Amino acid sequence: MQRISGRTFVKACVDWRGVLPAVAVLLAVSVPSCGPRDAGSVVTFWAFGVEGEHVAKLMPEFERRNPGITVRVQVIPWNAAHEKLLTAFAGRSLPDVWQLGNTWIPEFTILNAIEDLGPWISRSRTLRASGYFPGIWDTNVMDTVLFGIPWYVDTRVLFYRSDLLAGVGYVNPPRSWDEWFDVCARLKQAHPEQYGIFHSTNNEWAPPVIMGLQEHSPLLKDQDTRGDFSGPEFVRATRAFDRFFKNNWAPVKTTQIVNVFQAFAEGYFAMYITGPWNIGEFSRRLPDSLRGRWMTAPLPGPDGAIGLSTAGGSSLVMFRHSKHKEEVWKLIEFLSEPAQQLEFYRLTGNLPARVDAWRDSSLAANRYAAAFFTQLNHVVATPKVPEWEQIAQKAREYIELITMDQYTVEEGLAALDREVDIILEKRRWLVRGE
Amino acid sequence: MANRHAALFFLAPALLAIGAFFVLPVLAALVLSFTDFDIYSLGNFDYARFVGLKNYMQLLADPLFWKALKNTFYFLLVGGPLSIAVSLGAALMLQPKFVRFKQFFRTAYFAPVVTTLVAVAVVWRFVYHPRFGILNYLLSLVGLGGIDWLGDPHWAMPAIILMAVWKNFGYNMIIFIAGLQGIPGELYEAAAIDGAGRLQQFRSVTLPMLAPTTVFISIITMIGYFQLFAEPYVMTQGGPRNSTLSIVYLMYQQGFRWWNMGYSAALAFILFAFILAGSVLQSRMQKRWGI
Amino acid sequence: MQKFGRFLLYLSLIAVAAVTLAPLGWMVSASVMPTGQSAAFPPPFFPKELTFEHYLRLFTGIRLARYLLNSALLSVSVTAISLAINSMAGFAFAKYRFRGRDQLFKMLVASMIIPSQVTMLPLFLMLNKMGLINTYMGVIIPGMAGIFGIFLIRQFAMSIPDSLIEAARMDGASDFRIYWSLILPLCKPILITLAIFTFMGTWNDFLWPLIVMTDDSMYTLPVAIANLSLEHVQDTELMMAGAVMTVAPVLILFAAVQKYYISGITAGSLKE
Numbered sequence: 001m002q003r004i005s006g007r008t009f010v011k012a013c014v015d016w017r018g019v020l021p022a023v024a025v026l027l028a029v030s031v032p033s034c035g036p037r038d039a040g041s042v043v044t045f046w047a048f049g050v051e052g053e054h055v056a057k058l059m060p061e062f063e064r065r066n067p068g069i070t071v072r073v074q075v076i077p078w079n080a081a082h083e084k085l086l087t088a089f090a091g092r093s094l095p096d097v098w099q100l101g102n103t104w105i106p107e108f109t110i111l112n113a114i115e116d117l118g119p120w121i122s123r124s125r126t127l128r129a130s131g132y133f134p135g136i137w138d139t140n141v142m143d144t145v146l147f148g149i150p151w152y153v154d155t156r157v158l159f160y161r162s163d164l165l166a167g168v169g170y171v172n173p174p175r176s177w178d179e180w181f182d183v184c185a186r187l188k189q190a191h192p193e194q195y196g197i198f199h200s201t202n203n204e205w206a207p208p209v210i211m212g213l214q215e216h217s218p219l220l221k222d223q224d225t226r227g228d229f230s231g232p233e234f235v236r237a238t239r240a241f242d243r244f245f246k247n248n249w250a251p252v253k254t255t256q257i258v259n260v261f262q263a264f265a266e267g268y269f270a271m272y273i274t275g276p277w278n279i280g281e282f283s284r285r286l287p288d289s290l291r292g293r294w295m296t297a298p299l300p301g302p303d304g305a306i307g308l309s310t311a312g313g314s315s316l317v318m319f320r321h322s323k324h325k326e327e328v329w330k331l332i333e334f335l336s337e338p339a340q341q342l343e344f345y346r347l348t349g350n351l352p353a354r355v356d357a358w359r360d361s362s363l364a365a366n367r368y369a370a371a372f373f374t375q376l377n378h379v380v381a382t383p384k385v386p387e388w389e390q391i392a393q394k395a396r397e398y399i400e401l402i403t404m405d406q407y408t409v410e411e412g413l414a415a416l417d418r419e420v421d422i423i424l425e426k427r428r429w430l431v432r433g434e
Numbered sequence: 435m436a437n438r439h440a441a442l443f444f445l446a447p448a449l450l451a452i453g454a455f456f457v458l459p460v461l462a463a464l465v466l467s468f469t470d471f472d473i474y475s476l477g478n479f480d481y482a483r484f485v486g487l488k489n490y491m492q493l494l495a496d497p498l499f500w501k502a503l504k505n506t507f508y509f510l511l512v513g514g515p516l517s518i519a520v521s522l523g524a525a526l527m528l529q530p531k532f533v534r535f536k537q538f539f540r541t542a543y544f545a546p547v548v549t550t551l552v553a554v555a556v557v558w559r560f561v562y563h564p565r566f567g568i569l570n571y572l573l574s575l576v577g578l579g580g581i582d583w584l585g586d587p588h589w590a591m592p593a594i595i596l597m598a599v600w601k602n603f604g605y606n607m608i609i610f611i612a613g614l615q616g617i618p619g620e621l622y623e624a625a626a627i628d629g630a631g632r633l634q635q636f637r638s639v640t641l642p643m644l645a646p647t648t649v650f651i652s653i654i655t656m657i658g659y660f661q662l663f664a665e666p667y668v669m670t671q672g673g674p675r676n677s678t679l680s681i682v683y684l685m686y687q688q689g690f691r692w693w694n695m696g697y698s699a700a701l702a703f704i705l706f707a708f709i710l711a712g713s714v715l716q717s718r719m720q721k722r723w724g725i
Numbered sequence: 726m727q728k729f730g731r732f733l734l735y736l737s738l739i740a741v742a743a744v745t746l747a748p749l750g751w752m753v754s755a756s757v758m759p760t761g762q763s764a765a766f767p768p769p770f771f772p773k774e775l776t777f778e779h780y781l782r783l784f785t786g787i788r789l790a791r792y793l794l795n796s797a798l799l800s801v802s803v804t805a806i807s808l809a810i811n812s813m814a815g816f817a818f819a820k821y822r823f824r825g826r827d828q829l830f831k832m833l834v835a836s837m838i839i840p841s842q843v844t845m846l847p848l849f850l851m852l853n854k855m856g857l858i859n860t861y862m863g864v865i866i867p868g869m870a871g872i873f874g875i876f877l878i879r880q881f882a883m884s885i886p887d888s889l890i891e892a893a894r895m896d897g898a899s900d901f902r903i904y905w906s907l908i909l910p911l912c913k914p915i916l917i918t919l920a921i922f923t924f925m926g927t928w929n930d931f932l933w934p935l936i937v938m939t940d941d942s943m944y945t946l947p948v949a950i951a952n953l954s955l956e957h958v959q960d961t962e963l964m965m966a967g968a969v970m971t972v973a974p975v976l977i978l979f980a981a982v983q984k985y986y987i988s989g990i991t992a993g994s995l996k997e
Contacts, residue, residue: 042673074940074941076941077952077957078955079671080952083691084939086473086690087936090476091849091860091939092856094852111473112477113478155478203666203673232924255582255585255586255587256582258565258585386474387692389692400675427474429483430474436822437820440817441817441821441823443813443900443901444816444817444821444900445814445817447810447813448813448814448869448870449814451810451870452870452872454870455844455846455848455851455866455867455869455870458851459844459845459847459848459851460839460844462847462850462851463843463847480838482855513775524741525907526948527737527741530734535740535857539742540987541737541983542746543742543897544983545749545976545985546745546930548925548929548973548976548979548986549749549910549929549946549970549972549976550929550931550946550972552933552950553752553946553947553950553967553968553972554749554752556950556951556968557748557749557751557965559954560751560763560964560965561748561987565764566764566765567768568748568751568768568770571768600748608987608991609991612991629864638895651921657838657840661840663932664932667951669952682842684839686932689845689846690936698846699843699846702791702845703843705840706839706843709838709840711834713838721857
């Protein structure tokens with residue numbers, strides 16, 4: 001039998017039978033890892049993705065102004081954020097303050113996990129509801145109670161190749177759905193191998209839902225306990241959305257486009273509905289030759305007025321059972337200062353929630369941001385139910401199948417409603433006793 | 435030795451641990467699967483109801499469940515035999531006496547088995563990159579076009595199968611080697627005397643004598659493959675278009691992402707039922723073929 | 726003709742080895758490439774320049790040392806504890822006679838079929854009530870219940886001659902003394918094998934630590950790598966360095982003790 005080299009296995013050298021249990025007991029006793037015991041309070045702050053990485057850079061200034069408070073930032077990838085938060089709730093290990101996508105706020109109010117910020121804001125000298133875009137502020141309010149302070153805002157606007165559109169007679173971007181379809185048709189005629197627009201139906205639920213909102217579909221009905229996707233408004237919207245695919249104005253095989261930036265630069269598609277982070281990304285990743293040949297614009301609406309868009313973004317929320325609520329509020333106020341909002345914008349490209357911050361030259365002069373500013377005054381919230389994330393994913397799946405001719409519009413939306421009704425079953429029982 | 439107290443003393447820690455942290459959770463999962471415990475219940479226990487078989491019925495009516503089932507079976511029925519065939523092939527290649535450096539080859543073939551699945555999934559994600567991945571590069575060398583392995587719903591599962599076979603074949607290979615070594619040389623000699631060529635010897639001596647080993651390997655491979663999760667989690671997140679959604683992934687999604695815990699528990703038991711059925715089926719076949 | 730056959734065989738052996746080792750080789754190679762170099766067409770197999778900046782970044786910016794420590798600590802603890810209690814149980818099943826012994830053993834072995842995912846949710850809720858979520862014990866405790874270990878040890882211990890045990894008894898040794906001074910040393914080979922299995926299994930475990938550890942300072946290596954990969958989708962070289970750090974310890978360990986590991990697999994698969 002081969003001898004083991006005396007490597008990791010202490011057992012081979014010392015009387016291993018004694019060491020084994022000793023090691024075991026020792027380790028079992030050093031139970032939860034204790035962080036350093038600082039003098040002063042430590043505030044734990046969870047932030048996601050890119051925001052998480054960059055917000056850490058703002059902390060030294062906060063700590064300088066508030067000696068005695070240390071902020072520990074933990075970065076979590078967006079993919080894992082939802083489950084991490086819920087697991088932390090179940091494990092009673094939520095941080096003192098965290099970034100929360102505003103569509104997730106309803107879930108956490110049901111869980112009773114976040115603090116009612118009404119009393120805090122009424123005592124605040126720097127924060128007021130009027131400092132924020134109304135549509136955005138509204139997403140933080142559940143049944144008149146305020147649960148979060150908007151941190152940065154997100155909405156969807158139209159990014160487009162201004163040169164390609166001008167080439168088919170559209171010096172100004174389309175303002176109504178009719179113009180939108182028309183420009184697509186013209187683009188297809190001029191460039192048969194290319195597409196007018198790219199809808200990433202394999203991972204984005206926003207574009208078709210936005211069109212539904214623009215048609216004033218409530219999305220859910222009966223006190224948000226049943227799906228209304230088969231309602232006439234959403235059917236109209238989905239039919240319109242589907243036109244892009246049936247007329248070959250948008251690629252059906254969305255996975256073909258591996259690199260969005262490259263495809264946009266090559267003119268493979270001329271329009272794209274996406275969010276503010278792409279202002280920075282497009283500027284960075286598009287070749288220099290593209291400079292000045294693309295632009296942003298508010299979304300076209302069904303009848304010529306500016307179309308509604310989603311009121312997205314993240315808020316800062318406070319843990320209901322935090323032991324450092326005063327410190328957390330200071331942090332929230334700090335991150336809401338226009339100066340900090342601007343600094344954050346410079347670091348991440350995320351648009352500030354504070355309207356005042358927009359008056360700064362860096363944003364006011366930013367041609368691309370202008371469209372967002374206009375759009376932010378025309379945003380509306382999606383239904384404020386905890387199940388929304390799950391419902392949105394289902395909607396995306398079914399609409400994608402509709403665009404692929406697996407369902408007709410009516411069949412697909414009816415099937416979607418059936419599934420949504422199942423998802424909402426618990427809520428129905430709680431709210432209406434059915 | 436009939437000292438009952440001593441036996442109890444030695445058994446107690448393990449049985450206690452197994453009882454508390456295995457048996458109890460299994461029973462609890464069973465109970466959970468008959469309730470509609472979800473995120474509302476997490477906030478307030480009163481919001482959990484006893485619903486009998488409703489979760490199971492709902493699962494059977496859920497198209498996503500059938501999709502996950504189909505995907506898992508696809509993985510199992512293609513990846514399983516493929517993996518076993520490759521393992522057997524590798525074991526056979528290492529069988530002849532004249533082969534040198536057996537130790538090196540065995541170690542090389544076994545290396546993927548001990549690596550951390552998550553880490554190699556990350557590596558393979560890049561191997562499968564449509565533009566910069568080794569695989570498409572090699573394909574281009576023989577004139578074949580590039581495939582969007584992880585982005586094309588038709589190719590995503592084959593991509594995962596390929597990676598799983600790469601990772602696991604070494605394990606079964608070792609067992610096959612032991613099995614092959616257990617075949618008496620006289621049987622081969624007798625067959626050769628009867629005029630059997632190498633291929634015939636393989637069919638009439640090797641395969642039958644390997645049958646018990648093969649059955650054992652099939653069962654453990656099947657049990658393992660039913661539990662497909664980490665590869666879709668790291669590489670494709672169940673997509674594209676749910677083509678790599680496995681049963682365990684769906685369970686994870688429902689249980690830890692959407693917090694439909696009763697539903698998720700029911701799914702876990704259905705998984706268990708399949709594994710049980712599969713094992714029973716395989717041992718039945720084993721008995722029928724008189725092994 | 727035979728020579729040609731041999732040549733083909735060697736060719737196949739080498740080809741398979743190349744396929745098996747190529748991804749791992751590329752992993753190491755890419756981990757020392759400067760940022761961006763790996764994303765080129767054709768994909769480079771060898772780095773043009775060597776750099777260790779990614780490893781540096783892993784240990785400074787991303788605090789990989791912490792995750793390494795967590796993985797090591799947990800793997801060693803689980804191995805130590807489960808070896809202790811499983812060897813006792815395996816010994817009891819092998820050498821003691823009591824009513825229901827064989828039925829109990831058969832039930833335990835049969836229950837190995839139940840996939841671990843069945844227990845995850847309730848176990849999570851249970852540990853949550855005990856306040857053990859996000860602690861080391863939250864991972865150690867479920868790792869203690871290992872039926873496979875009991876099985877292996879029982880098989881091995883059965884081969885210890887009863888006469889040895891009788892002799893020790895006649896010399897006045899207590900049951901525990903027999904276990905401690907006689908059985909355990911005789912079981913050394915299987916214990917080592919089991920230790921290796923358990924250590925590697927715990928090191929590579931992904932789903933459970935993912936669920937239990939909510940604080941990033943508690944992550945184990947696989948969880949940290951998965952996190953990293955979801956976060957830094959563009960940073961190939963950094964990812965590879967992280968993968969190397971996760972895979973290298975177990976590979977090195979395996980290379981050192983492969984005889985035991987492999988004999989353990991065959992021991993576990995032989996029919997009684």
